[in-house]
Amino acid sequence: CLCLKLVRVGVPQYKLRGELAVLECHYELEGDSLYAVKWYKENEEFYRYVPKSNPPQSSYRVDGIKVD
Structure with missing residues (x-):
C-alpha cells in the first residue's frame, strides 16, 4: 500500500500568550509522495x-x- 504513516505529532499542551511554541509532525511516506501538511486551530x-x-x-x- 502506498500511504502516509503518521509517526508522531508534537504540540505543547499549554502556552502563555507570546511564548514560543514549536509544532512538529513526523511521518513516513512509505513509498508515496507528500501532497501537503496542514495545521489548524479550531477548524x-x-x-x-x-x-x-x-x-x-x-x-x-x-x-x-x-x-514565524
Whole structure:
C-alpha cells in the first residue's frame, strides 16, 4: 500500500500568550509522495506546506497564532 504513516505529532499542551511554541509532525511516506501538511486551530487553517507549490509554505491569519 502506498500511504502516509503518521509517526508522531508534537504540540505543547499549554502556552502563555507570546511564548514560543514549536509544532512538529513526523511521518513516513512509505513509498508515496507528500501532497501537503496542514495545521489548524479550531477548524481554521493557519499553516500549509505543499512541496510542489511555489512557494511551498503558506500561512494564514488566525487569532492567537503567529507563524514565524
